[in-house]
Amino acid sequence: MNWHSILNGTLRALVGREAIIYSLAAIGLNVHFGYTGLLNFGQVGFMAIGAYGVAISVTTWDVPLIVGVLIGVGAAVCLALLLGIPTLRLRADYLAIVTIAASEIFRFMMSAPSWRDVTGGSDGLTGFAGDFFDANPIPGGDYGFGPWHYSARDLWILSVGWVAVLLAVLLVRMLMHSPWGRIVKAIREDEDAVRSLGKNVYSYKMQSLVLGGVIGAVGGMFWMITQASITPGSFSTIPTFYAYAALILGGMARVWGPVVGAMIFWALLAFTQGILDEAVANDLIPSSIMDSNQAGNVRFILVGIGLVLLMVYRPQGIFGDRREIALGER
Amino acid sequence: MRRLVVALVAASAVGMALAPGAGAQAPGGTPTTAAPPGATPTTAATGEAPAEDALIVSGNLRYEQDDEAQTVEGATVTVESADGEFSESVESDADGRFEVPVPGPGTYTITLDEETLPEDVGLRNERPSLDVRVREGRANTPVLFPLGFGDDVGRNVSSTLDRFLRLTVQGLRFGLIIAMCAIGLSLIFGTTRLTNFSHGELVTFGALMAYLFNVTFGWHILIAAPLAILVATLVGSAFDRFFWRPLRNRGTGLIAMLVISIGVGIAVRYTYNLQFGGFNRAYRQYSLQTEGLELGPVTIVPRDLFGMVLSILVLVGVALFLQRTRTGKAMRAVADNRDLAESSGVDVDRVINLVWAAGAGLAALGGILQGLSEQVSWQMGFQLLLLMFAGVTLGGLGTAYGALVGSMVVGMVVEVSTLVIPSEFKTVTALFILILILLVRPQGILGQAERVG
Numbered sequence: 001m002n003w004h005s006i007l008n009g010t011l012r013a014l015v016g017r018e019a020i021i022y023s024l025a026a027i028g029l030n031v032h033f034g035y036t037g038l039l040n041f042g043q044v045g046f047m048a049i050g051a052y053g054v055a056i057s058v059t060t061w062d063v064p065l066i067v068g069v070l071i072g073v074g075a076a077v078c079l080a081l082l083l084g085i086p087t088l089r090l091r092a093d094y095l096a097i098v099t100i101a102a103s104e105i106f107r108f109m110m111s112a113p114s115w116r117d118v119t120g121g122s123d124g125l126t127g128f129a130g131d132f133f134d135a136n137p138i139p140g141g142d143y144g145f146g147p148w149h150y151s152a153r154d155l156w157i158l159s160v161g162w163v164a165v166l167l168a169v170l171l172v173r174m175l176m177h178s179p180w181g182r183i184v185k186a187i188r189e190d191e192d193a194v195r196s197l198g199k200n201v202y203s204y205k206m207q208s209l210v211l212g213g214v215i216g217a218v219g220g221m222f223w224m225i226t227q228a229s230i231t232p233g234s235f236s237t238i239p240t241f242y243a244y245a246a247l248i249l250g251g252m253a254r255v256w257g258p259v260v261g262a263m264i265f266w267a268l269l270a271f272t273q274g275i276l277d278e279a280v281a282n283d284l285i286p287s288s289i290m291d292s293n294q295a296g297n298v299r300f301i302l303v304g305i306g307l308v309l310l311m312v313y314r315p316q317g318i319f320g321d322r323r324e325i326a327l328g329e330r
Numbered sequence: 331m332r333r334l335v336v337a338l339v340a341a342s343a344v345g346m347a348l349a350p351g352a353g354a355q356a357p358g359g360t361p362t363t364a365a366p367p368g369a370t371p372t373t374a375a376t377g378e379a380p381a382e383d384a385l386i387v388s389g390n391l392r393y394e395q396d397d398e399a400q401t402v403e404g405a406t407v408t409v410e411s412a413d414g415e416f417s418e419s420v421e422s423d424a425d426g427r428f429e430v431p432v433p434g435p436g437t438y439t440i441t442l443d444e445e446t447l448p449e450d451v452g453l454r455n456e457r458p459s460l461d462v463r464v465r466e467g468r469a470n471t472p473v474l475f476p477l478g479f480g481d482d483v484g485r486n487v488s489s490t491l492d493r494f495l496r497l498t499v500q501g502l503r504f505g506l507i508i509a510m511c512a513i514g515l516s517l518i519f520g521t522t523r524l525t526n527f528s529h530g531e532l533v534t535f536g537a538l539m540a541y542l543f544n545v546t547f548g549w550h551i552l553i554a555a556p557l558a559i560l561v562a563t564l565v566g567s568a569f570d571r572f573f574w575r576p577l578r579n580r581g582t583g584l585i586a587m588l589v590i591s592i593g594v595g596i597a598v599r600y601t602y603n604l605q606f607g608g609f610n611r612a613y614r615q616y617s618l619q620t621e622g623l624e625l626g627p628v629t630i631v632p633r634d635l636f637g638m639v640l641s642i643l644v645l646v647g648v649a650l651f652l653q654r655t656r657t658g659k660a661m662r663a664v665a666d667n668r669d670l671a672e673s674s675g676v677d678v679d680r681v682i683n684l685v686w687a688a689g690a691g692l693a694a695l696g697g698i699l700q701g702l703s704e705q706v707s708w709q710m711g712f713q714l715l716l717l718m719f720a721g722v723t724l725g726g727l728g729t730a731y732g733a734l735v736g737s738m739v740v741g742m743v744v745e746v747s748t749l750v751i752p753s754e755f756k757t758v759t760a761l762f763i764l765i766l767i768l769l770v771r772p773q774g775i776l777g778q779a780e781r782v783g
Binding site for chain 2: 041082085086087089090092093094096097100101102108112113114116117238241244248298301303304305307308311312315
């Protein structure tokens with residue numbers, strides 16, 4: 001067992017690209033679920049529509065990347081309205097069902113051969129991220145210390161990503177300390193009470209759905225721009241549940257909860273993956289039980305079990321306050 | 331409950347034995363039922379090596395006349411690029427072959443001039459224009475024009491009414507399967523208010539257990555299927571007794587339970603993947619039926635007909651059970667008003683346990699039927715789950731009959747919609763119907779109007 005490389009991988013994952021992507025996705029979910037109580041199980045749909053908004057507009061219409069990003073944000077807003085209008089007046093589980101269905105259907109549509117010319121079908125699209133890497137002001141070389149050594153390209157990716165996370169956190173923090181934030185939190189606790197105060201609950205829920213969806217879409221854009229290609233296969237239902245796991249791990253209705261959760265979540269994944277890979281490679285686990293492909297499945301299984309255990313024994317997460325997010329009583 | 335299980339097992343055993351021609355297994359056929367017997371592709375593209383670096387579009391124009399291969403000479407084929415800048419026409423040679431060099435990668439429209447074909451020869455799919463994508467690194471892009479002689483022409487394209495009828499039957503079959511899987515989902519929701527996102531895994535469980543008994547142990551599917559249903563029923567019951575009931579007793583909230591069911595779903599699904607592998611596999615019996623029974627304009631393989639009859643029998647049985655028996659009444663009572671039922675002396679925990687067991691058994695049966703018609707895969711249940719949700723929501727969350735009606739509608743819509751839209755978008759229609767229903771009648775077709783906001 002090469003503990004050094006396992007530990008290195010874990011520490012790098014703590015601040016890596018995935019931690020950024022899932023921080024953003026989980027911050028969006030925190031707005032939806034943690035603060036407003038909206039059960040959005042299609043966060044990956046927002047990520048996908050944002051990312052495809054960028055990719056398609058840049059490759060099809062040759063617009064600059066920044067315009068593409070705006071189009072992606074606009075697409076995410078439209079998706080939120082489309083999903084919210086029929087469901088936000090209804091009980092929470094209707095939104096859950098419709099969002100998960102919408103995200104899957106968006107994925108089917110993007111991989112459909114009929115629209116191949118625009119979407120690239122199941123092969124996806126490339127060549128839309130040039131502007132992002134051209135804008136890199138960092139001169140070439142090796143930066144960092146300890147386990148964190150990055151090329152100029154990686155450093156650019158990580159800095160942009162963490163700045164985006166920071167902005168999102170500050171935005172959520174500001175909103176949640178405003179009257180708007182108090183109203184959405186009150187909606188989470190007791191919708192009827194808020195309604196009786198003369199507030200338009202439907203409109204507030206919709207604003208929350210749009211805001212969280214856009215933050216998720218930014219996460220999706222960051223994901224696909226930094227890997228410089230996009231495939232519909234990335235947007236299965238799994239990222240949504242990863243984001244939920246990260247959110248619940250860190251603590252819901254906490255400004256920093258989703259960020260810390262995503263960092264720990266990816267560090268844990270990298271750690272278990274490292275151990276499993278090493279164990280399989282060194283024949284500590286007989287290949288009749290598990291080969292290196294199957295080790296990938298084990299990590300999904302662990303995430304599933306982890307999600308269950310967290311919800312059963314510590315629904316408030318690491319930093320959450322049980323009194324504020326009284327999930328157990330709902 | 332014991333009575334229901336016995337009834338289910340008996341129904342499946344009797345039904346399977348009675349199914350006409352169910353034992354006939356066509357050797358060496360393809361599992362597709364839509365292809366007319368004896369139709370062979372008459373135009374095949376060959377992958378001959380072209381000149382270096384040049385990209386070509388090519389194909390062979392051939393057809394079968396009295397079981398003998400014939401070639402078409404002198405038919406005109408036109409290749410046009412998507413932007414219209416490139417256009418070239420060629421005539422097929424004595425071997426029926428045509429080759430058109432194209433300037434570069436991109437999308438091209440290939441048109442076969444039907445006027446230039448010999449008399450009585452025509453396209454079997456009535457699509458003389460095809461779009462192909464020429465890619466770099468693939469020198470020869472083959473194009474296929476399926477030609478036929480005489481009666482073969484247009485045979486693949488039946489009238490809209492025929493297609494509608496065929497798709498309706500397919501939709502009925504699919505809807506019945508969804509309904510069977512969804513009744514459990516709806517009843518579990520009705521009795522416990524749990525939106526169970528791991529219900530799809532119960533469907534897969536049934537199909538996989540039947541696969542284990544059928545293929546790994548080598549038992550006949552008629553033995554394997556009832557056994558698998560029995561095991562699924564027991565597992566469903568145990569799942570409730572040792573997992574969900576303790577959670578309910580701890581006072582775990584509904585939304586927390588919902589997230590827990592998702593976690594369970596992920597863990598179980600990838601365990602299937604780990605054990606079963608990522609491939610689609612077929613049962614040993616009945617998977618290769620091609621000899622269809624002709625019922626008017628509709629051709630259906632005995633397997634699917636039998637599946638539909640069995641589904642209807644089981645669903646009627648479930649309805650009678652819910653309507654007539656004490657336990658069935660108790661189930662509906664708990665779904666309707668749990669506290670009132672409890673105070674009237676209904677053993678709520680026992681009823682919920684029975685609902686789980688019956689729901690798991692029905693889901694397993696649905697999974698096995700789906701596995702017979704399509705194939706068994708590790709995520710078949712999860713793929714059905716969204717359609718189940720659509721059906722259940724459509725019919726009214728929590729009602730057994732609503733789940734039935736809603737699922738039938740969803741199955742029909744999904745299949746019949748392929749008349750007008752490409753089949754890859756068929757599930758999209760189900761979502762749009764769902765959204766539409768939520769807009770105009772949020773309680774579902776059979777749900778009671780109540781304030782759900």
